[in-house]
Amino acid sequence: MFLFDRWDLGASSFSPLSLSHSLTSAMDESQIASLLKSSELFPTPQSVKLSYGTAGFRGDAKLLDSTVYRVGILSALRSLKLGSSTVGLMITASHNKVSDNGIKVADPSGGMLSQEWEPFADQIANASSPRELVSLIREFVEKEEIAIGEEKKNKSAEVWLGRDTRPSGESLLRAAEIGVSSILGSVAIDKGILTTPQLHWMVRAKNKGLKATENDYFENLFTSFRCLIDLIPNSGKDKLEVSKVIVDGANGVGGLKLEELRESLNNLDLEIRNTGRDGGVLNEGVGADFVQKEKVVPLGFGSKDVETRCASFDGDADRLVYFYIPTESSTDKVELLDGDKILSLFALFIKEQLNTLDDDDKEGTRSRLGVVQTAYANGASTDYLKQLGLDVVFAKTGVKHLHEKAAEFDIGIYFEANGHGTILFSETFISLLVAKQKDLTQGSEEHKAVSRLVAVSNLINQAVGDALSGLLLVEVILQHMGWSVQKWNELYKDLPSRQIKVEVPDRAAVVTTSEETEALKPLGIQDAINAEIKKYPRGRAFIRPSGTEDVVRVYAEASTQEAADSLANSVAQLVKSFLG
């Protein structure tokens, strides 16, 4: 009973004995003691309601200790549930401001945490006392039939931890370690500063029994990049001179990792700015989110870079956008090549290789290539992709939703307009490609096409969107096509669009349909939005509550920039008047 002596169980009717009985049904006393003792170190902040959201928990870093500790516990349980497979924990708040931080879980597949576990994450993050926390864990462990405790000594959980460059990362990582270790026998392994996609890649590789260090990640990137370079028709002769690309690292982890990778890349003229070493602040006036939303040059770029191909990463390097400063620009406006345009370039390249193969396909087993977008995709990109004859499907915002849909194809390409995306190859399709590669005559067009596809499947991160691997693929495709960034931009012309964030007292008051294009609540707002849309040629607009920030997002598109701005503003006004 010593376990509970130190606990003030308050004035509730709760008795230590009943706690002991109910908890021990799923967990032994030493396990309960461990949880109670460690949770004492991390009191829940009052008056903060936490939600796992679109991409894990995020918020002011000062308020996150207990959340991160609790997600540490969850990750150990997740590992145990899945036969002690390795689970990843990433401490990052991506494109949010530097004083924020966050945590997300990478499942053993390398993908996002199964959505079935999100309600449990919300529950434990919001548990108001150690007693409630332990009780929730006990119930969950019982429901999920997770075996923890003495009898499991030989099979323990393993969690790999990574963090971005935020100053708060180190102490939060310690909190996560304590959380993991409070599930007895679990092992937390600190993998240091990483990009989010690196950790996801490493977790996936580890669970597939492959080499899984950070060096293996780099080696995989430059080997497959080199392979694609070697497969460029005429080895680049008669093609565009390889021109320079300048990368904005958002003053975060991505620029630093790209610097490491650059040592081994000799077919790329690469300049890296905003590495964070020159005094710049993470995500402040820099990075993919800033460039994509504001459509202006990031700090450190200017008139000297006119017409040069530039790219921006976000704070944890899972997003990538390209841009250039047009000659005629007298302002700081950029021509943006967003996730939709990267998706289009990838789709075009993959389709070209598949066409070469399918022509040769005697059995007529054509491969299923599909693309996945969200409601934020520019309408012009969707028209373009459809006109290419591609199967275009839509998913809710958040890569976990896009990833799921892309996995239904032999090759599924998904991208959010903000630059998060990748190309998924199904295991069966990869085996088919590898078998074909062996059968076909070396040097034939078919052999080259199949080899390119295999190299792309190795280069591009199969777990999540990855700015580093995305950048390398864009670069090699441009060299393959002999295209400048301007030529690439001409694939289609974006419809003018505008995004606005509206702060409201309760963003949860906005409830949308599953496609997120219509608001069901507050009642009447959708009719009012529709009436606004009708006033604009090619007008389209929708609202949804953000899953990562305390705002309602407004998106609008129309045939001119003025019209898109005006439509977005009118809809923002409606949001304020219905919810303000």
Ligand SMILES: CC(=O)N[C@H]1[C@@H](OP(=O)(O)O)O[C@H](CO)[C@@H](O)[C@@H]1O
């Ligand atoms: C419009 C927009 O860019 N939304 C972003 C943003 O989600 P919100 O739920 O919209 O806050 O952050 C997510 C995580 O990075 C990303 O997946 C998503 O695309």
Ligand SMILES: [Mg+2]
């Ligand atoms: Mg990110």
